[in-house]
Amino acid sequence: MAVRNHITGKRLFWSLMAALTVVTFAFILRPEPVWVDLSTAQRGPLEVTVREEGKTRVKDRYLVSSPVTGFVHRLELDVGDTVIPGELLTLIDPMPASILDARSRAEAEARVAAARSSLQSIRQKAAAAEADADFSQQEYQRLLALRPSSFVSDEQLQQARTTAARAQAILRSARFDEEVASHELAAAQTRLQVSSATANGGKPAERVAVRSPIHGAVLGLVRKSEGIVQAGEPLLELGDPGTLEVVVDVLSFDAVKLEPGLATRLTGWGGPTLNAVIRRVEPVGFQDVSALGVEEQRVKVIADMLSPHEHWQLLGDGYRVDAEFILWQAEDALQVPASALFRHNNGYAVFKVTGDRANIQPVEAGHGNGLSTVILSGLDEGDRVVRHPERGLNDGDRIRVR
Template sequence: MVVSRWLFAMGWSGAASLALAMAGCGHSAVESKAKAETAPKPVPVTVAPVELRPVERTVEVVGTLNGWEDVTVGCKIQGRVLKVHHDMGDRVKPGELLVELDPVDANLAVQQAQRQFQAELAKLGLKDLPTKEFDVTALPAVIQAKVALDRAKQNVARERSLNRRGAGAQQDLQNAENDEQGATAALANAVLTAQATLANARATRAAVDVSMQAKLDTEIRAPHPYALPAGVTGEIEYAVVKRSVAEGKMLKSGDPIIQLVIETPLRLWANVPERHCGEIVVGQAVRVNVASHAGMTFDGTVARINPSVDSVSRTFQVEVLVPNNRGLLRPGGFAKASILTDRSATASIVPIESVVKYAGVTKLFVVEAGKARSINVETGQEGLGWIEVTGELAKNAEVVTTGQTQLADETAVIVRKPEPESPAPVVSTAKAGTPDESKK
């Protein structure tokens, strides 16, 4: 009743104005609601902070494992194989007998040389060859020539004395002088002959040594390495890789017999790109992996670096010393290696799932003031669940780990907490047809 009177008092014009005002207010509210409904909703994402963490800088290479020494033992003399003592896969020590040749010819050669040596000693009147400087004037033949020279000199002196007293003939004096000259020449010849005989005795003695060495060469043994590998203090052992002869086979000088290899330590030969010349130094640690033991890492050390770069491949060779005490690695095998060049580098680390790669571009999203912003990055070292990135990242930046596929620059986001991981389901191990123990 009061409102009706008020409207009546205002008149029809006032009522119309009021109705128009109320209609305008209702239209504005509808537009605001429509705009709110059509505006993009914030994308729910999860984030993780960027971590600064020390990482190891490595140079990745591949190469071939080689034995410390790989040698093919050959035959020094001609002969027939009498017995083979070892075959492929056997382990032998330095000096151990590998193959025997028939020693009959070598024994006969030794006997022949010894007989010739004894004959030369007999000419000199000796039982053994003197080791020190020998005076040949003490030999019987030289003494005999010297005595003859002394007798000739005495005859010359007597004939001269007789000739001075007029009691001797001139012809007798000349004959005595000629005898003296002949005795002098005979003494010199005796000395030369003794020296030649002594030289022949020494030559035949060398022939005896040669024949005895040939006899020793009928026993072919594993060689002794010239030096022990670095860090190895125990006894070296060879492994037989290949046997090339059989019993009864005739061999010539230089024919291969058995191939041997030292299995521990091994040498890893790898080619490193030229750009890493300033990073690789002797003594750096190396991690080696092989396909036959995928879950294991073998430690090695850079032992040698080739000072020359290959002009064709633009690489230089590095030798890595790899201990193989357990015998798990095989010479000739393929290996991957990581050479540790720096252990103290600090890098920005993010979860690996935060990195987005599309059309050759690598980027990630960071959350700033409730909005997403993309940053182009480059990746580096990678580990279990993490990866190194370089780019314009703030120290306290938070990167998006889920929801990146719905994001673009300036997209509104809402950060949600990651869902807890659900426990793994219990898998029954009961076999088909066997009642579950829990139901008994």
């Protein structure tokens, strides 16, 4: 009996040793945990935007040219100086004019008649624009009065405000065109009258005054010094700095996502954030070369200011701004870093961390801005996921956080 117990004890001892050896080798040979970086699914605001550099420009620009061939006096104005309609810009001493024959006089008279008809046409357009502006303002005031009763949504009120602002801008543009047309008529009449022999035998004009057609500022001086100029030669450029628009060159890939009326945010100009709205996406693209020497197809996008003028009164023509076109936004969305998602079974998935192991978790992904992606289903707030999962990481692998 003692011998049998001794043999049984030895067997038990060696069995335990063998089991311990197997466990030891299994522990030594088991795969090492994969080092990973983790992130947490959390709720918060998210925006999907297209961001590009743009520049401001005056909407209505007017190039003032010499109405006659002659000797122009030196322009005493500087860039940025304000001008009012009818203000004297410079004087031109005409060259000795030739006698107008019957054909030349008839052509000059036809030009005067055409300019007069053009002025009448523009006045009619200005009257129509004024009627549209009055109607848009009345509609906005009507919706504003209904707002406390909750019969009007914020979106309808915003659309009415935008429509009223746009109608006012169109009216100002029409009035500028009317002023320009009236001065074009005056220029045509001057060209008819200034000659060595007028129809009524009067004395020829000895000096022609070039006056401002608009209320605005000097945007550029094409010619400052005195000298001989030809009829139609540009002298200076005028415009109203209070009617700015923003021009943004957008990649054609992003331009197809934009449409008129889309909200835009302007930053990076040295002042507060400004609100704008897309007015036009031009249908024609152009080729540009990036800073890295890559040829790109770009499209010009035009945006109008919505913020009050006092917020951007320091902006001028040709200033740089950063434009963000807001494609989508949410105030409270469950999101994870975009680097945590990967393609899986014709969909998306993440490595969800449970304990010390990472398991593949299929998810339904929504909008993303390149940094974060909205998760519609598959995760809950507070779930931990692996960022930048390595190719060697498999379902159920042990992990270790860096």
